[in-house]
Amino acid sequence: MWRYIVRRLIWVVVVVLIITAFTYVIFFVMPPTDPAVQFAGKNPTPEQIAEVRRQFGLDKPVLAQYGLFLKHIFTGDDYGWPGLGFSFVTRSPVKDLLFDRIWVTVQLAIGAAFVWLCIGIPVGIISAIKRGSLLDRSSMLLALFFVSAPVFWLGLMALWLFWYKLHISPGTGYVPITQNFGSWLNHMIMPWIVLALLYAAFYARMTRGNLIETMGQDYIRTARVKGLPEWKVILKHGVRASLTPVVTLIGLDLGALLGGAVITETIFNLQGIGQWAVNSVFQGDLPAVLAVTVIVALAVTLMNLIVDVVYAYLDPRVRYT
Amino acid sequence: MMGKRRQRLRLVGLALAVAMVAAACGGGDEGGGGGQQAPAAQKGGVLRTATTSFGFTNGFDVTGEYLGSAFTLYGALVRTLVTYKHVAGAPGNELLPDLATEMPQPTDNGLTYTFKLKPNVKFAPPLDRAVTSKDIAYAFQRINTQPLAAQYGVYYFGVIEGMDGKAKSAATKVSGIETPDDQTIVFHLTKATGDFGFRLAMPATGAIPEEVASCHKKAGDYGRYLISSGPYMIQGSDQLDVSSCDAQKPISGFDPSKKLYLVRNPNYDQATDTTRTNYVDGIKIDVNTNLDDIFNKVEQGALDTSFTDDAPPTLLQRYATDATKKNLIHQNDGDRTWYITMNWATPPFDDLNVRKAVNQVMDKQGMLQAWGGTVAGEIATHIMPPAVLNDQLKADYNPYASEGNRGDEAKAKELMKQSKYDTDKDGVCDAKACSSLVMINRNVAPWTNMEPVVVSSLEKIGIKVKARELDSSAAYTTIQTVKNMIPIALNAGWGKDYPDAYSFAAPLFTKEAIIPTGNTNYGLVGLDQAKAGELGIKFPAGAQIPNVDADINGCQEKTDVNERVTCFVDVDKKLMETVVPWVPYLWNKVVVITNPSVTKYEFDQFSTEMSITEMAVSNKETLS
Numbered sequence: 015m016w017r018y019i020v021r022r023l024i025w026v027v028v029v030v031l032i033i034t035a036f037t038y039v040i041f042f043v044m045p046p047t048d049p050a051v052q053f054a055g056k057n058p059t060p061e062q063i064a065e066v067r068r069q070f071g072l073d074k075p076v077l078a079q080y081g082l083f084l085k086h087i088f089t090g091d092d093y094g095w096p097g098l099g100f101s102f103v104t105r106s107p108v109k110d111l112l113f114d115r116i117w118v119t120v121q122l123a124i125g126a127a128f129v130w131l132c133i134g135i136p137v138g139i140i141s142a143i144k145r146g147s148l149l150d151r152s153s154m155l156l157a158l159f160f161v162s163a164p165v166f167w168l169g170l171m172a173l174w175l176f177w178y179k180l181h182i183s184p185g186t187g188y189v190p191i192t193q194n195f196g197s198w199l200n201h202m203i204m205p206w207i208v209l210a211l212l213y214a215a216f217y218a219r220m221t222r223g224n225l226i227e228t229m230g231q232d233y234i235r236t237a238r239v240k241g242l243p244e245w246k247v248i249l250k251h252g253v254r255a256s257l258t259p260v261v262t263l264i265g266l267d268l269g270a271l272l273g274g275a276v277i278t279e280t281i282f283n284l285q286g287i288g289q290w291a292v293n294s295v296f297q298g299d300l301p302a303v304l305a306v307t308v309i310v311a312l313a314v315t316l317m318n319l320i321v322d323v324v325y326a327y328l329d330p331r332v333r334y335t
Numbered sequence: 336m337m338g339k340r341r342q343r344l345r346l347v348g349l350a351l352a353v354a355m356v357a358a359a360c361g362g363g364d365e366g367g368g369g370g371q372q373a374p375a376a377q378k379g380g381v382l383r384t385a386t387t388s389f390g391f392t393n394g395f396d397v398t399g400e401y402l403g404s405a406f407t408l409y410g411a412l413v414r415t416l417v418t419y420k421h422v423a424g425a426p427g428n429e430l431l432p433d434l435a436t437e438m439p440q441p442t443d444n445g446l447t448y449t450f451k452l453k454p455n456v457k458f459a460p461p462l463d464r465a466v467t468s469k470d471i472a473y474a475f476q477r478i479n480t481q482p483l484a485a486q487y488g489v490y491y492f493g494v495i496e497g498m499d500g501k502a503k504s505a506a507t508k509v510s511g512i513e514t515p516d517d518q519t520i521v522f523h524l525t526k527a528t529g530d531f532g533f534r535l536a537m538p539a540t541g542a543i544p545e546e547v548a549s550c551h552k553k554a555g556d557y558g559r560y561l562i563s564s565g566p567y568m569i570q571g572s573d574q575l576d577v578s579s580c581d582a583q584k585p586i587s588g589f590d591p592s593k594k595l596y597l598v599r600n601p602n603y604d605q606a607t608d609t610t611r612t613n614y615v616d617g618i619k620i621d622v623n624t625n626l627d628d629i630f631n632k633v634e635q636g637a638l639d640t641s642f643t644d645d646a647p648p649t650l651l652q653r654y655a656t657d658a659t660k661k662n663l664i665h666q667n668d669g670d671r672t673w674y675i676t677m678n679w680a681t682p683p684f685d686d687l688n689v690r691k692a693v694n695q696v697m698d699k700q701g702m703l704q705a706w707g708g709t710v711a712g713e714i715a716t717h718i719m720p721p722a723v724l725n726d727q728l729k730a731d732y733n734p735y736a737s738e739g740n741r742g743d744e745a746k747a748k749e750l751m752k753q754s755k756y757d758t759d760k761d762g763v764c765d766a767k768a769c770s771s772l773v774m775i776n777r778n779v780a781p782w783t784n785m786e787p788v789v790v791s792s793l794e795k796i797g798i799k800v801k802a803r804e805l806d807s808s809a810a811y812t813t814i815q816t817v818k819n820m821i822p823i824a825l826n827a828g829w830g831k832d833y834p835d836a837y838s839f840a841a842p843l844f845t846k847e848a849i850i851p852t853g854n855t856n857y858g859l860v861g862l863d864q865a866k867a868g869e870l871g872i873k874f875p876a877g878a879q880i881p882n883v884d885a886d887i888n889g890c891q892e893k894t895d896v897n898e899r900v901t902c903f904v905d906v907d908k909k910l911m912e913t914v915v916p917w918v919p920y921l922w923n924k925v926v927v928i929t930n931p932s933v934t935k936y937e938f939d940q941f942s943t944e945m946s947i948t949e950m951a952v953s954n955k956e957t958l959s
Contacts, residue, residue: 047808051815051853053392053554055401055486056832057842058853061500065484069553104591105394105555111592170627178631185637186628187621283623285592293388293624298808 019323026315031084033311034304038080041300042072049102049298070102083304098308099301103294108305111290116309118188119286122209122278123271125202127264129210130217135260137214138221139253145226153218160215169208169281176204186283205282209275213267217260224256231255258328265321266314273310376935376951381617381958384642385629388622389591393486394555398477398539401486403830404643406538406942411567411597411611411618413541416450416471416520417532419941420610421949423667427940428722428834430532431610434466434542434564438532445527445894448535452518457602459563460573462544466564467517470542473505475512477548478539480505484554487832489842490534496523505549529894533833536941550580559585566603566613566948570596570958595620597947598958614935614951617958633930639952640929640936643944648707654928655710665927666710667938670720671830672839673712674917675789676814676857680867681822682768683798685875688754689764690915694735696747698792699920703740705784710926714740715919718907719839722940723831725896728904730922734911744795751796764797774800775824777810782825789825815854817870827857828923830943836903840887844910847884858916881914 050067051058058066067073071082086097093100093107101108137157141150160168176183183204189197228234229252237247274288287306294302386404393399397413400406410421418433420426432438435450442449456466475495478485479502485491492500496511511523524531534540542564543557551557560583561569570588577583588596597618605613620642623629630650632638646654654660677684677693684690699714706712716733737743748762756766774789776782786802793800800823805813810826813819832838842848846861851870861882867874886909890902910916925943929936937949 047812048816048852051812052808054484054853055392055399057489057848057855058486058850059489059492059500060850060853061481062484062486062488063850063853065481066554069482069484103391103394105396105553105558106585106591173628173631178635185632186623186625280624281628283625283628285622285624289624290592296806296808297388297390 015323015326019319022319022322026312026319029315030308030311034083034307035080037304037307038076038083041303042079043076047298049300052298053102071099087308098305101294101299101302103297103299103302108301111302112287112305112309115286115290116272118284119272119274119279119288121191121202122205122275122284122286123268125206126209126213126271126275126278127268129206130214131264133210134214134217135221135257137218139225139248141218141222142225142229143248150222154222157215157218160211161219163212165208165212165275165277166281168211169205169278172204172208173281186281188284201282205278205284208282209271209278217263220263221256221260224259225252228252228256254328258325261324261328262321265317265324269314269317270310272313272317273306376614377953378614378616378951380615380952380954381619381956382615382933382947382950382952383619383637383639383954383956385621385623385632385638386642387624387626387629387644389595389620390643391558391591393484393558394591395558395561395589395595396483396551396555397541397543397561398474398483398557399486399554400538400558403942403944407939407944407947408595408597409538409541410565410939410942410946411613411948412561412563412565412569413538414456414466414564414608415538415541416452416535418536418610419939421937421939421941421946423938423940423946425722425726425940427938427946430536433536433608433610434471441527441531441894445529446524448522448524448531450520450522452520453607454518455604456542456564456607457604458542458544459568459600459602461575461577462547462562463602464544465517466542468514468520469517470544470564471520471540472509472512472514473545473548474540474543475509476502476507477505477543479507479509482553485539487537487539490537490832494524494526494528494531494534496525505545505552527892527894529891529896529899530833530835530837533835533838536833547575547577547583550583558591559589561586561589563600566600566605566608566611567597567618568600570598570617593622596958611948613948615947617956618947619958630928633928636930636932638930639933639950639954640927640945646926646928650928651707651710651926663929663931665929665936665938666924667927667943668720668722668940669712669830669923669925669943670722670834670940671828671923671943672715672718672720672919673828673921673923674715674718674919676821676824676827676917677915678820678822678857679859679878679880679916680862680872680875681772681820682875683754683756683764683766684822685878685880686754686756687913687915688750689756689798691735692747692750692754692796693793693798694915694918695737695750696742696744696792696796697735697918697920698740698742698788700740701788701792702785702920705788706781706921710924711781712921712923715922717911718843718917718919719836719903720831720922723834723836723839724904724907725900727900728907732908734908742792742795747796757797762796769797770799772798772800772822774802775810775814775821775826776802776804777807777826778804779807785825812852814857816852817849817854817859817872818851820872821857824857827917829855833941836900836906837887837891840883840890840903840906844914844916845884845887846882858914860910860914860916883909883914 050063050072054063054066091097093109098108137153141153144150177185184200189201191198237251274286276288276292279286279289291306392401414434416435417430434452436453439448439450452468477483478488478491479498481501488500491498497509513521544562547562548557569586571586575586629641630646654664677690679685703714716730721729751757751762752760756764758765776786814821814824842855844860848856862880864874886906893899893902927945932953934953935951937946939946
């Protein structure tokens with residue numbers, strides 16, 4: 015298994031390199047804007063533009079710039095390791111900004127994942143067991159609603175209702191957990207739920223479908239014939255087998271969310287990775303764009319690796335090859 | 336077909352909204368009438384605001400920062416030799432002494448300016464020392480330092496002796512600035528510069544302590560370590576460890592991606608200041624990425640106002656039609672002209688008659704409606720906003736007048752007939768040069784709303800364009816790169832840097848201003864064969880591109896205000912009638928919505944943003 019993991023980790027590095035190379039080409043070779051001109055002021059002299067270009071490191075050939083970028087990632091730069099340069103917009107180390115924001119995104123993603131698993135899987139299981147019942151139909155109808163409802167609409171509605179009208183939510187913003195646990199929780203609950211509802215609906219529908227299919231398998235009939243109690247048949251034999259695809263999905267979803275839930279972050283003013291990435295693209299803050307790319311690529315590829323490892327653990331038919 | 340109909344309906348809707356907002360705003364700021372009676376302004380409380388993004392161009396480092404919203408903040412943090420009263424309208428454009436004891440009279444034929452400094456102005460903690468002439472001189476040394484990339488250094492390079500923007504270090508003295516003692520500073524100019532006083536009111540020239548700023552050697556670095564000389568300071572400034580460069584850590588009250596909090600500077604002496612009232616005890620600006628949320632909070636009272644963001648049109652409309660809220664809308668002149676650029680070096684705009692015809696045919700009323708109507712501003716009929724010309728040239732000067740500003744097709748066709756691009760003389764361009772012209776635009780409203788109006792106006796005289804909609808930065812970068820040879824663009828606007836016409840004329844129309852990238856002379860006024868060769872572009876055969884450098888420089892030498900303004904009025908007229916570099920279409924208004932908790936709203940005409948030192952609130956919050 016360890017050889018498998020090491021081999022996959024090498025692939026993670028290769029994939030991240032390829033993705034950063036593509037990003038570099040898109041933003042540095044074919045840039046929509048020239049950051050040097052953008053940050054040299056309203057009425058710059060050619061000398062000022064050249065100076066800004068030099069300070070941003072954009073005066074070197076693109077390949078040299080990319081080489082330096084890679085070198086700094088591995089060996090660090092003036093601001094420490096990993097070397098991600100400095101932000102053109104805030105004029106501060108990208109590393110500090112990244113670590114500051116990724117923590118917010120991690121809290122949002124993990125909290126939301128917890129909520130959607132807590133809602134989605136039980137609802138899916140109950141729907142599958144009570145197939146065709148009013149409970150099944152109504153929960154699947156709700157799931158359809160949340161799958162169809164755009165997150166931005168849900169977020170705005172939730173804010174309007176719970177903050178603007180009922181005053182039971184503190185509204186938007188982020189309070190660090192270290193500053194005030196209660197306030198942190200208050201500020202995170204609504205984003206968690208809004209983000210989780212879409213995923214919970216997916217997971218409920220998928221769990222239901224998988225469990226219905228699993229419960230029709232021969233080994234389930236065998237388990238019943240053996241006289242196992244129904245709850246044991248469902249949970250031990252049915253649910254366990256039907257949840258393996260869910261593991262794959264949660265790994266991918268979490269990986270993607272660690273790259274930022276742009277809309278949720280924007281609506282709830284949570285200054286995480288996604289919102290930062292979007293702003294950085296619009297503001298021409300290329301080092302920030304690259305940093306987010308590296309993180310997202312790492313998150314997705316690593317989560318894929320974890321999923322594959324766990325999958326093989328859950329399903330003995332899968333081998334580490 | 337359907338799309339056009341929808342567009343028309345949208346414009347009609349916008350026009351209705353506009354009419355209501357305009358009616359509510361009445362004739363200008365200051366809140367309109369009716370609604371709630373504001374309580375009297377009192378000192379205390381915290382001005383609570385939020386912005387979707389600071390958007391600073393230079394990390395808030397005063398030496399290079401070039402953003403209006405930063406300028407209004409500097410009004411509270413950085414004292415300059417001279418300044419303005421931080422109020423709206425003409426009084427807000429009047430120069431007054433700030434660090435200086437009085438306004439100086441230039442000597443030596445306008446080449447020498449001597450200032451005496453007030454003795455009791457002190458820097459905020461942790462410095463706690465008096466501001467001296469050397470702190471002013473040091474600010475100029477920073478402007479002159481190449482690695483610090485002072486973004487409006489051109490106003491000093493070649494003007495003050497020894498300033499060329501090429502010094503390697505801020506420690507290098509400027510030969511044209513003397514500081515014979517701590518209270519005296521003398522500037523020696525290379526040429527008489529009539530607007531030099533205005534240039535000394537720019538924030539970059541304010542007092543900067545060398546012992547702190549010298550640690551920050553790259554452009555934008557000093558922004559998070561700014562030591563105040565004004566009535567407020569960045570919260571946590573007093574905790575800055577200035578014992579060494581390594582010990583300095585960013586001041587806690589400013590995080591460019593999250594917040595900027597200002598508190599009172601305990602070393603500030605109101606007796607030294609006649610230009611600021613400083614009502615509030617603190618100013619709180621949080622970054623909130625949700626624009627709707629910002630304005631909901633303003634409405635609910637969780638915020639007093641927004642900082643720099645425009646209110647959504649639907650919200651403006653709602654306020655305008657609510658008798659209890661319409662006095663919460665504030666509308667002031669933005670001193671900015673929005674215009675359509677036309678490139679002299681690209682046919683058919685190398686023909687003066689085509690340029691005139693485009694001006695004559697343009698439906699400016701339709702464009703204004705697309706912008707939201709009179710709440711967005713008034714129709715521009717010439718280059719410089721009236722306030723910049725001391726109201727000596729207003730909208731009644733309109734060389735391309737038409738009924739209701741809807742454009743005059745008949746007159747435009749007469750002009751087009753005289754151009755070489757209308758061979759059959761029917762008033763419609765029939766040359767290939769008039770088809771498929773690339774027209775750059777922004778990809779957001781109101782520019783996208785305005786686009787169909789412009790396209791259909793141009794079609795009337797046979798000019799067919801292909802619009803390319805880009806985000807704001809990309810649109811500017813595209814038209815500012817001369818080699819791109821963009822024939823026409825809708826995205827350009829220019830605001831004054833200071834209330835003098837030179838800050839419009841020089842960067843926009845002089846030959847010297849034409850540079851390969853970052854160019855703002857979009858029309859390439861003054862381009863000649865040699866310059867075209869330098870830029871690597873083709874000079875249009877037979878074109879006679881006018882040059883107005885002598886006119887602008889002639890005005891610039893005048894030190895008498897009236898003579899100077901009259902001179903620039905003539906430049907504006909010449910530009911409009913014989914150069915025709917643009918189609919100016921809008922002089923914008925700045926619209927701000929406040930909560931009733933704002934007991935006094937004021938606008939800073941210099942920065943064209945809200946005046947944070949002159950606003951009062953009724954809340955009792957504190958910033959500790």
